[in-house]
Amino acid sequence: MLEYGVRTLDTDFPYHDSLECAPEMTCSSLTDLNDAQTITIQSDMTAELPMLDVFMPMMKSAAIIAAGRIGLFEALSDGPRDAASLAVALSASEQAIASLAEFLVTQSYLEQHGTTFANTPITSRWFTSQGIVDYNPGLIWTAQAWDLMSGLADSVKRGGPDKSLWDKMVDRPEMGSDFSRYMHAFARHLTTDLLDNIDLPPGASRMLDLGGSHGLHSISFCERHPELTAVIVDLESALSFTEDLIERKKMSDRISLLPGDLLHADWGTDYDVVFYLSVAHNQTAEDNLAIMQRIHQVLRPGGIVVIHEYLDDQPILAYHAAFKLTLLTETATRIFSCQEISQWLAEAGFAPPIRLDLKPIEKGSLLVARR
Numbered sequence: 001m002l003e004y005g006v007r008t009l010d011t012d013f014p015y016h017d018s019l020e021c022a023p024e025m026t027c028s029s030l031t032d033l034n035d036a037q038t039i040t041i042q043s044d045m046t047a048e049l050p051m052l053d054v055f056m057p058m059m060k061s062a063a064i065i066a067a068g069r070i071g072l073f074e075a076l077s078d079g080p081r082d083a084a085s086l087a088v089a090l091s092a093s094e095q096a097i098a099s100l101a102e103f104l105v106t107q108s109y110l111e112q113h114g115t116t117f118a119n120t121p122i123t124s125r126w127f128t129s130q131g132i133v134d135y136n137p138g139l140i141w142t143a144q145a146w147d148l149m150s151g152l153a154d155s156v157k158r159g160g161p162d163k164s165l166w167d168k169m170v171d172r173p174e175m176g177s178d179f180s181r182y183m184h185a186f187a188r189h190l191t192t193d194l195l196d197n198i199d200l201p202p203g204a205s206r207m208l209d210l211g212g213s214h215g216l217h218s219i220s221f222c223e224r225h226p227e228l229t230a231v232i233v234d235l236e237s238a239l240s241f242t243e244d245l246i247e248r249k250k251m252s253d254r255i256s257l258l259p260g261d262l263l264h265a266d267w268g269t270d271y272d273v274v275f276y277l278s279v280a281h282n283q284t285a286e287d288n289l290a291i292m293q294r295i296h297q298v299l300r301p302g303g304i305v306v307i308h309e310y311l312d313d314q315p316i317l318a319y320h321a322a323f324k325l326t327l328l329t330e331t332a333t334r335i336f337s338c339q340e341i342s343q344w345l346a347e348a349g350f351a352p353p354i355r356l357d358l359k360p361i362e363k364g365s366l367l368v369a370r371r
């Protein structure tokens with residue numbers, strides 16, 4: 001388990017590198033650990049047929065998203081089926097289903113046995129309700145993201161979107177709901193990392209979950225710690241199903257919602273732990289500094305802030321570079337370095353944070369700092 005505020009850490013959790021990110025350490029030295037994981041895309045076809053490098057990733061992405069949207073992977077979750085049976089189950093054209101399924105076989109998302117198609121083990125594991133985490137909501141959201149990314153050239157020229165993602169969600173509430181459902185799937189994937197590695201201060205009874213959206217992290221911690229209550233602050237657009245989820249988990253008396261802009265909302269006070277999970281990249285550096293100062297004020301002495309982020313380390317990961325472009329088209333914000341976040345925390349009065357890089361590193365990092 002972790003001890004905060006010490007230079008060397010022991011952790012018996014096997015899936016993490018753990019290290020302290022004190023302000024005086026240069027964060028670039030920490031990132032050497034990640035060099036070996038830099039992703040490069042290689043294709044031996046592209047030298048002679050360069051457009052394949054553009055066309056094939058587009059078709060792969062389009063086909064997987066289409067399969068998710070029409071429910072193809074879920075329809076195969078009980079076993080193999082032929083195109084005729086899938087067409088009936090999905091109200092689709094038999095010939096078109098066969099074309100989609102054949103392409104997905106070439107991309108290793110499906111297997112073909114004679115005339116029947118089946119999910120591969122990986123597809124079953126990640127894209128059906130029988131898997132560990134069902135990322136089908138991620139496919140539904142990626143269909144929305146596809147639309148947003150078609151404006152990338154304009155966003156590059158402007159330095160941001162024509163309208164922020166949050167404003168688009170006010171105009172089109174289904175976008176907010178799709179996004180939260182995707183975040184909920186991702187949170188199911190992340191919640192064990194949090195539960196296994198975050199020790200609450202002794203006797204902790206109050207938690208603030210800034211940008212808590214679907215509520216899963218608050219629910220998981222309240223389930224683990226029976227004496228804990230939580231307040232979730234998020235935009236109205238992100239809370240479309242949170243209340244239902246909390247009710248289903250019989251937590252309505254312990255978890256409350258505070259809809260609104262966290263930059264202006266009154267969060268309450270006397271918290272033992274504040275979650276700021278994947279929210280810093282949606283704010284400017286100036287706003288993040290102000291938020292850290294407010295978090296310090298609302299924490300009791302000895303309380304902790306837990307930050308989950310994708311850190312802007314050098315050399316940059318391909319995934320982080322792609323995420324920066326996503327942020328450019330969504331909110332005109334960016335990811336930050338460990339050093340920048342440590343600086344905000346120090347200015348706000350926190351002890352130097354402890355850093356945990358999750359595995360794989362594309363899953364992000366946790367920074368934990370004590371008041």
Ligand SMILES: C[S@@+](CC[C@H](N)C(=O)[O-])C[C@H]1O[C@@H](n2cnc3c(N)ncnc32)[C@H](O)[C@@H]1O
Nearest residue numbers: 183187211212213234235238261262277278282
């Ligand atoms: C990437 S999601 C992370 C959701 C959740 N914390 C998690 O880890 O799964 C970012 C969340 O921050 C919320 N958010 C961003 N800016 C906000 C603001 N100014 N006020 C309130 N919520 C905000 C978004 O609505 C969204 O739910």
